[in-house]
Amino acid sequence: MTPYESNTTLAAIADKLRTAQRIVITTHAKPDGDALGSVVALAEALESMGKTAERWVMPPVPGNLSMLARDGHLHRYETESDPLPEGEPDAIVIVDTGAWTQLAPMRAWLEPRRERAILLDHHLRGDDVAALRYIDSSAAAAAQIVAALIDELGVEYDDVMRDAIYVGIASDTGWFRFSNTTAETHELAARLLRLGVDHAELYAKLEQAERPEKLQLMIRALDSLKLIADGNVAVMTLRRSDFEDTGAIQEETERLVDLPQVVGDVQVVVLITETDNGPVRLSFRSKPGIEAVDVNEMARQFGGGGHARAAGARVDAPLDEVRRRVFEAAEQLHAARATQ
Ligand SMILES: [Mn+2]
Incomplete structure (x- = not known):
């Protein structure tokens, strides 16, 4: 069994993404704030580099989260009759899970493409879903890893990336209460606030919008x-x-x-x-x-x-x-x- 740990660096992953033109990004089924925030932020960053980035999600996607994507189209794959990504993308990025059980709907498409897949995760366990793996279980959220990758790519934040990363780290830390919250998490949050995150508005939209x-x-x-x-x-x-x-x-x-x-x-x-x-x-x-x-x-x-x-x-x-x-x-x- 392959140990669940990194086998490469974010710098190497950034190099790999620089050479790719079309990239498919996905995450676990029933995405939460971290999963969707990570997908959206990375897609937006890659698009700002002139690449084609497709956001693929496996429903249900909570309605108040889909607003994170703003104008970016979310491809939804739910059942076998839904279309899958066309042709062969140059790279596939899987964020916030490395477990086949959580990727089940798209597994049949992902598994034969393992060689061109890149994993960014912060969980303790997972499967051998991607040839390149960056796993940091000390990261409070996958979005914290995506933020580091965005810096590695040298991309400037826009509002969509800023809000998506913030929602990612806020959701996985219970708005900075849980024990996984670290100094790095707060430093990243501070940086996003300086870029203009309206944290109170995001909180209201995400946590105070129930029926x-x-x-x-x-x-x-x-x-x-x-x-x-x-x-x-x-x-x-x-x-x-x-x-x-x-x-x-x-x-x-x-x-x-x-x-x-x-x-x-x-x-x-x-x-x-x-x-x-x-x-x-x-x-x-x-x-x-x-x-x-x-x-x-x-x-x-x-x-x-x-x-x-x-x-x-x-x-x-x-x-x-x-x-x-x-x-x-x-x-x-x-x-x-x-x-x-
Ligand atoms: Mn997460």
Whole structure:
């Protein structure tokens, strides 16, 4: 197995891109602010060098994020009947993931083109998706790596690049709150502010643009809250009926899992979501600190995974059975920690 690490430098990647004329840029399915911000900023930078840069995304793309692309066309690839990139591009850049599972829709197109693919990522694990890899797990966001590459290319920022990079680093750091935020992240943010980023406006557009149904779903989630394991673990459950009654959609569960963290004693939060005919979704969060719980380990017990502070799983079982197993796992974890 190829270790998941860099095998080249950003300078070498910049050289490679300078010699390419047509470049396809893509990212993980269901792109978030970092994924889309990275795609948009890099495409814009390459276009300013006179190149053809195509932005390929795998939906759903949140509506408030697609505004990042401004006039840049977003190619959406969702099902096999959708058109793929035409002919053979000179280079392909994959950002913010190196995992085939996250690139699944376009895998059949990407895999035979591995030799001309370049990966820019900040995750701990991934597959051998590209011949050239630049992986920096200390980077708070893929956008932080893209920003360094833009400097390497010697491109001046325009407004689109500026906002896209800012949204990338702000989304992946929870607007500079999470433990992945570093001095470099703040330095980059400061530089973007000097270039004129309207951070308050971006925050409002991205984080304060929900539908009223979101609030109704939030009420349901909080109403279902159970504090267990001496109040250290908060479990919330959303049933299919909660979506039917409120008119909320699955995507509107985003960030609900953060809510119970306002309570001091709560170390771990689990959100259990029943989906339409699909597996039950589990989202895990834990607070940082010396006593921090590794929720990646918890998620693994349910066949999932992720990061130490944020993880997820999908379980093919009835909701109430999954719920019982979550309660058991939480109590077991708590008992094990109490005896340490
Ligand atoms: Mn990211």
